Amino acid sequence: MTNAYQNTRIEFHILQSFPVTCLNRDDVGAPKTAVVGGVPRARVSSQCWKRQVRMAMPTVGVQLGIRTKQAARLFAQACQDLGAEPSLAETCGKKLADLIVDDTLLFISKTEVRAFAEYAREKEFDSSTFKERELSRVSRRAINPAVDALDIALFGRMVAKAADMNIEAAASFAHAISTHRVSNEVEFFTALDDLADEPGSAHMGSLEFNSATYYRYISLDLGQLSQTLGEEADLKTPVEAFVKALFVAVPHARQATQSGASPWEFARVLVRNGQRLQVPFETPVQARGNNGYLQASVDALKGYIDKKEVLSGSLFGKIDARDWGEDEHFNMDDLIGWLQNHVDDIRENAHA
Numbered sequence: 001m002t003n004a005y006q007n008t009r010i011e012f013h014i015l016q017s018f019p020v021t022c023l024n025r026d027d028v029g030a031p032k033t034a035v036v037g038g039v040p041r042a043r044v045s046s047q048c049w050k051r052q053v054r055m056a057m058p059t060v061g062v063q064l065g066i067r068t069k070q071a072a073r074l075f076a077q078a079c080q081d082l083g084a085e086p087s088l089a090e091t092c093g094k095k096l097a098d099l100i101v102d103d104t105l106l107f108i109s110k111t112e113v114r115a116f117a118e119y120a121r122e123k124e125f126d127s128s129t130f131k132e133r134e135l136s137r138v139s140r141r142a143i144n145p146a147v148d149a150l151d152i153a154l155f156g157r158m159v160a161k162a163a164d165m166n167i168e169a170a171a172s173f174a175h176a177i178s179t180h181r182v183s184n185e186v187e188f189f190t191a192l193d194d195l196a197d198e199p200g201s202a203h204m205g206s207l208e209f210n211s212a213t214y215y216r217y218i219s220l221d222l223g224q225l226s227q228t229l230g231e232e233a234d235l236k237t238p239v240e241a242f243v244k245a246l247f248v249a250v251p252h253a254r255q256a257t258q259s260g261a262s263p264w265e266f267a268r269v270l271v272r273n274g275q276r277l278q279v280p281f282e283t284p285v286q287a288r289g290n291n292g293y294l295q296a297s298v299d300a301l302k303g304y305i306d307k308k309e310v311l312s313g314s315l316f317g318k319i320d321a322r323d324w325g326e327d328e329h330f331n332m333d334d335l336i337g338w339l340q341n342h343v344d345d346i347r348e349n350a351h352a
Contacts, residue, residue: 002350003223003226003227003231004226004231004346004347004349004350004351005222005223005225005226005235005343005346005347005350006223007223007273007274007317008221008222008223008271008272008273008319008346009219009220009221009222009223009271009272009273009276010219010220010222010239010269010270010271010272010339011217011218011219011220011269011270011271011272011276011277012216012217012218012219012220012246012267012269013215013216013217013267013268013269013270013279013301013305014214014215014216014217014218014264014266014267015179015213015214015215015216015264015265015266015267015294015297015298015301015325016176016213016214016216016262016263016264016265017212017213017214017262017265017292017293017294018211018212018214018260018262019211019260019262020209020210020211020258021209021210021211021254021258021259021260022207022208022209022210022253022254022258023044023048023250023251023253023260024043024044024045024048024251024253025253025254029207029208030184030208031043031184031208031209031210032044032045033182033184034175034177036177036280036281036282036284037280037281037282037283037284039181039284040181040182040183041177041178041180041181041182041212041284042177042178042182042184042210042212042214043175043176043177043178044175044176044214044251045175046173046174046175046176047173048251048253049173049176049216049249049251050155050171050173052249052250052251052252053173053242053245053246053249054151054154054155054245055249056244056245056248056249057150057151057241057242057245059244059245059248060240060241060244060245061241062150062151062241062245063110063147063148063150064148064151065107065108065109065110065148065149065151065152066107066108066109066110066113067105067106067107068105068106068108069103069104069105069106071093071096071097071100071101071106071108072090072093072094072096072097072098073093074093074108074113075092075093075094075096075097075113075116075117075120076089076090076092076093076094077089077093078093078113078114078116078117079092079093079117079120079121079125081117082114082117082118082120082121083121084120084121084125088125089125091127092117092120092125092127092130094127095127095130096116096120096127096130096135099130099132099135099161099162100116100132100135100159100161100162100165101159101160101161101162102160102161104160106159107152107155107157108152109142109143109144109145109147109148109149109152110148111142111143111144111147111148111149112138112139112142112143112149114142115138115139115141115142116135116138116139116142119134119135119138132161132162135162136162136163136164136165137164139162139164139165140164140165143167145228145229145238146229146230146233150238150241152167153167153170153225153228153229153238154169154170154171154220154225154238154242155169155171156168156169156170167228168224168227168228169224170220170221170222170224170225170228171218171219171220171221171242172218172219172220172221172276173216173217173218174216174217174218174278176214176215176216177214177215177281178212178213178214178215179212179213179214179215179281179284179285179293179296179297179300179301180212180213180284180285180286180287180293180296180297181284182210182211182212183210184208184209184210185208185209185210186206186207186208186209187206187207187208187209188204188205188206189204189205189206189207190202190203190204191203191204191205207254207257207258209254209258212293213265213292213293213294213297215279215281215297215301217278217279218246219276220239220242222235222239222343222346225238235343235347236340236343236344239336239339239340239343240336240340243332243335243336243339244332244336247263247264247332248263250262264324264325265294265298265325266294266297266298266301266323266324266325266326267323267324267325267335268301268302268305268321268322268323268324269321269322269323269324269335269339270305270318270319270320270321271318271319271320271321271339271342272316272317272318272319273317273319274314274315274316274317274318275312275315275316275317276316277305277308277309277312277316279300279301279304279305281297281300281301283300285297285300302323319342320342322335322338
């Protein structure tokens with residue numbers, strides 16, 4: 001059967017402003033940065049925001065997979081739940097983990113964990129009879145993103161010792177960068193001792209912070225998502241869950257002392273059948289008087305995409321686009337509904 005969504009993507013071009021924050025720290029605790037267009041910019045790594053999106057997904061009804069280096073313990077407990085004696089379960093768990101992963105994190109669903117334990121039970125919990133090639137087939141049958149592995153389908157996984165378990169990520173995240181020049185600043189602080197006999201500070205220190213309007217680029221490959229979920233799967237629910245999590249997720253670094261809870265300011269969302277298109281913001285925007293960077297960033301984003309769409313002709317395969325954040329009569333629910341309608345239309349047209 002032909003994949004109705006092959007090479008079809010949803011693109012999110014998001015502008016999000018934060019005041020005093022340190023959303024993503026480097027190895028010395030300072031906000032991450034990058035040089036873009038010859039000037040320093042604030043940066044939030046793709047991995048940082050990706051994790052926050054994943055961790056927000058349970059709030060919209062998604063049961064997550066598990067990322068862990070303790071796969072042996074997971075398998076052992078599952079074997080014990082199926083009747084293996086504790087010592088035998090521990091041996092089976094270790095053997096299963098040894099056959100599947102090396103010393104790295106394993107991204108796995110609870111359904112798969114149970115399937116591996118059922119395989120061990122079929123072998124009467126005799127770990128000497130476990131076969132690596134058989135375990136790969138177990139995984140292919142057990143993966144069920146519609147139940148408890150949608151995050152695995154979205155963010156992908158690589159299992160070096162069991163290549164058949166590899167799943168290509170459907171979602172692609174760029175590093176978020178400020179649309180303008182940013183220099184980190186330093187906050188000096190003191191702490192007082194409530195029981196001190198003498199006045200003065202009991203502790204002094206400093207923390208770096210910045211403030212910025214960030215450009216975030218995210219692409220959701222519907223073709224890859226359909227391939228992983230199964231070509232008969234309805235993509236409307238996964239798309240809704242992903243967009244909602246994308247909207248509410250905010251990196252949590254220093255949230256107790258430098259709270260950053262700002263939502264999207266503006267987004268251009270596109271449905272494409274073709275090459276992806278990202279805005280580099282190579283030229284930093286300039287603040288317009290007392291109006292800040294946001295409107296200048298919105299104008300720059302719109303102008304760049306519009307120009308490239310004209311210059312590229314049909315190569316970028318634009319199907320439709322909507323702007324969110326300016327029209328109060330087009331809210332997040334409307335945006336999700338608009339995307340779901342496109343999901344339906346693409347599928348119906350492919351089968352017409």
